[in-house]
Amino acid sequence: MRVPAGYRTRWASLRLLWGSSRGLALGAMVMLVADAALPSLTLVSMGRAAGHIPGAVADGVSSAAGHALWWALALAAGCFTLSMLRGPVEDVLSAAARARLTAVLQERLVRAVSAPPGIAHLEDPAVLDRLSFAQGEVMGQQPADAPMTLLQTAGGRLGGLVACGVLSGYHWWLGLTLLAAWLVVRRPLGALVRSRVGTFRAAGEPLRRSWYFLGVAWRPQFAKEVRVFGLGEWVLDSYQRWYTEAMRPSWRTVGRLNLRVAGAGLLVLAAYGLGAGTLSWDAYHHTVGLRTLATMLPMLLATMPVGSVTATDFALESMLSALPDLDGLEAALAPPALPAPADPADPEALAPAAVAPADAAGLPRAAIRLEGVGFRYPGGQQDVLHGLDLELPAGTSLAVVGVNGAGKTTLVTLLARLREPTAGRITVDGHDLADLDPAAWQRQLAVVFQDFTRYPLTAAENVSLALRHDPPDPGALSRAAERAGAAELVEGLANGWQTVLSPHYTGGTDLSGGQWQRLALARALYAVERGARVLVLDEPTAQLDVRAEAAFYDRFLQITEGTTSIVISHRFSTVRKADRIAVLDAGRITELGGHDELLATGGQYAELFRTQAARFTGPASTRRGRQ
Ligand code: ADP
Numbered sequence: 008m009r010v011p012a013g014y015r016t017r018w019a020s021l022r023l024l025w026g027s028s029r030g031l032a033l034g035a036m037v038m039l040v041a042d043a044a045l046p047s048l049t050l051v052s053m054g055r056a057a058g059h060i061p062g063a064v065a066d067g068v069s070s071a072a073g074h075a076l077w078w079a080l081a082l083a084a085g086c087f088t089l090s091m092l093r094g095p096v097e098d099v100l101s102a103a104a105r106a107r108l109t110a111v112l113q114e115r116l117v118r119a120v121s122a123p124p125g126i127a128h129l130e131d132p133a134v135l136d137r138l139s140f141a142q143g144e145v146m147g148q149q150p151a152d153a154p155m156t157l158l159q160t161a162g163g164r165l166g167g168l169v170a171c172g173v174l175s176g177y178h179w180w181l182g183l184t185l186l187a188a189w190l191v192v193r194r195p196l197g198a199l200v201r202s203r204v205g206t207f208r209a210a211g212e213p214l215r216r217s218w219y220f221l222g223v224a225w226r227p228q229f230a231k232e233v234r235v236f237g238l239g240e241w242v243l244d245s246y247q248r249w250y251t252e253a254m255r256p257s258w259r260t261v262g263r264l265n266l267r268v269a270g271a272g273l274l275v276l277a278a279y280g281l282g283a284g285t286l287s288w289d290a291y292h293h294t295v296g297l298r299t300l301a302t303m304l305p306m307l308l309a310t311m312p313v314g315s316v317t318a319t320d321f322a323l324e325s326m327l328s329a330l331p332d333l334d335g336l337e338a339a340l341a342p343p344a345l346p347a348p349a350d351p352a353d354p355e356a357l358a359p360a361a362v363a364p365a366d367a368a369g370l371p372r373a374a375i376r377l378e379g380v381g382f383r384y385p386g387g388q389q390d391v392l393h394g395l396d397l398e399l400p401a402g403t404s405l406a407v408v409g410v411n412g413a414g415k416t417t418l419v420t421l422l423a424r425l426r427e428p429t430a431g432r433i434t435v436d437g438h439d440l441a442d443l444d445p446a447a448w449q450r451q452l453a454v455v456f457q458d459f460t461r462y463p464l465t466a467a468e469n470v471s472l473a474l475r476h477d478p479p480d481p482g483a484l485s486r487a488a489e490r491a492g493a494a495e496l497v498e499g500l501a502n503g504w505q506t507v508l509s510p511h512y513t514g515g516t517d518l519s520g521g522q523w524q525r526l527a528l529a530r531a532l533y534a535v536e537r538g539a540r541v542l543v544l545d546e547p548t549a550q551l552d553v554r555a556e557a558a559f560y561d562r563f564l565q566i567t568e569g570t571t572s573i574v575i576s577h578r579f580s581t582v583r584k585a586d587r588i589a590v591l592d593a594g595r596i597t598e599l600g601g602h603d604e605l606l607a608t609g610g611q612y613a614e615l616f617r618t619q620a621a622r623f624t625g626p627a628s629t630r631r632g633r634q
Pocket residue numbers: 130384387391409410411412413414415416417418
């Protein structure tokens with residue numbers, strides 16, 4: 008039998024709680040029983056106490072009737088006290104469950120998005136939408152709260168059911184009528200809650216955009232431009248525009264919801280009118296006593312949770328809706344499983360097609376080759392790289408030059424297996440890069456990306472980054488800093504290597520762009536110290552001052568020593584010392600050779616080089632000179 012998705016998700020959320028803490032799950036079950044039983048028990052015992060009042064008044068409190076009243080009051084007070092304790096106990100249990108489940112779910116989320124070796128999935132709007140759903144961002148509800156909220160809601164529903172049962176003890180049809188009325192209205196109201204959740208989910212992208220603008224308003228990295236360009240109002244307007252666009256369908260649903268709630272309300276009101284009218288009639292005609300009246304009148308209200316739809320139902324549906332997103336992300340981003348063994352009895356015997364990823368340790372020893380490599384970004388209109396052939400012998404350096412948008416950075420991401428070529432292949436010592444274990448290959452690389460990360464950590468951590476889980480090696484740190492031209496800079500910091508490089512933390516400081524760039528270079532060179540064999544520098548001197556750039560040029564051989572290196576730069580002073588220079592134009596290598604060789608050829612490299620050199624050697628043209 009097919010179980011509806013809603014029930015499967017509910018069951019999955021309960022399993023999650025059970026899996027993370029049996030104690031909490033059992034505690035929550037006890038509370039469910041308390042939620043189901045205590046409200047009716049309290050009302051019944053209070054009604055019983057009320058029923059003894061006339062006798063106690065007539066015979067005195069020390070009479071048998073008076074004693075019965077005392078006992079009934081004591082029981083009612085006990086039930087009432089337990090009822091009052093439910094809330095605080097549930098709060099404590101919910102907080103403990105939230106803490107545990109948040110940790111469990113966040114770990115699963117981080118593992119899921121970190122599973123692919125590449126980064127393409129992090130640029131996929133569908134994945135990003137799912138990611139924000141799975142985090143509960145879109146609905147503003149924590150998926151970690153789902154199991155406890157579910158159990159509390161279920162406890163309330165059971166409590167309502169028990170109250171219907173008690174009412175049926177008075178008139179069998181009354182409890183049934185109220186239950187039937189709630190069951191009739193519950194379905195459409197529940198469907199509306201789910202459809203409202205659906206409209207939120209459909210608004211994932213506009214909501215992400217609106218949050219982006221909200222972030223622009225308060226995040227420090229945007230603060231300068233927001234003020235200098237006077238963007239405050241525009242940011243606010245954009246936020247409101249995207250938010251309104253995202254929420255409009257949901258508001259429309261609320262409108263429909265209100266209409267149906269009003270319709271459903273009339274039916275339920277009629278059922279309660281019937282209940283209250285019957286009680287009044289019976290009381291008026293003395294066919295019920297005080298005890299029944301005092302019990303059944305509030306019991307009418309106690310039936311409400313059996314079917315009422317409140318904000319908690321919407322919150323619960325939102326929390327639950329995040330769980331399949333997490334499952335979906337895990338399934339979609341998991342690495343492909345190795346093929347099943349050919350002989351199920353012998354798990355060692357892999358199917359003929361099963362090729363375990365080759366070990367990348369120590370590669371490349373001979374050469375990295377690009378053979379007819381093509382690449383097009385997902386959804387792109389044209390190839391960024393096409394038919395690209397290039398050989399990079401191990402232990403040599405290659406500089407890649409080309410105009411903006413030529414595809415240089417894209418090439419680096421392909422080499423680092425952050426993206427996969429859409430045509431051709433890259434080989435390392437003859438192994439197809441696609442057959443190498445991606446994580447092991449990435450450990451052979453040390454890359455300074457153009458947009459390298461500035462971690463709000465100490466200088467030592469920024470360079471060593473707990474690489475391979477090893478503690479920072481002071482010797483390797485100083486050698487890397489020395490080679491990167493960052494030694495003096497670190498010495499000048501208030502706490503040397505232990506200085507936190509972020510002004511957002513007490514005692515922290517910030518570095519200039521060029522200083523950060525040197526530290527990023529030191530990070531890559533530290534990785535080389537720790538065994539990386541391919542050094543990739545994407546615009547390593549873009550933010551350096553003239554002296555630092557000259558020093559980089561002087562140290563180029565020392566920096567790239569013992570590695571296979573690729574340097575991308577617009578600055579010809581940076582690239583000319585490389586063993587070979589490749590010109591990348593419109594996705595292809597159009598020139599390849601040494602600096603002198605390419606200058607002599609008089610091609611694009613020579614033209615670009617001379618254009619840049621002329622800026623420094625030719626006559627200066629100033630605005631005043633032109634007048
Ligand atoms: P270069 O480093 O030579 O300046 P890039 O490799 O960064 O050039 O970019 C090459 C082309 O790919 C550009 O036209 C750019 O617009 C496009 N591009 C770069 N990154 C992406 C991306 N993440 N998604 C889609 N297109 C991209």
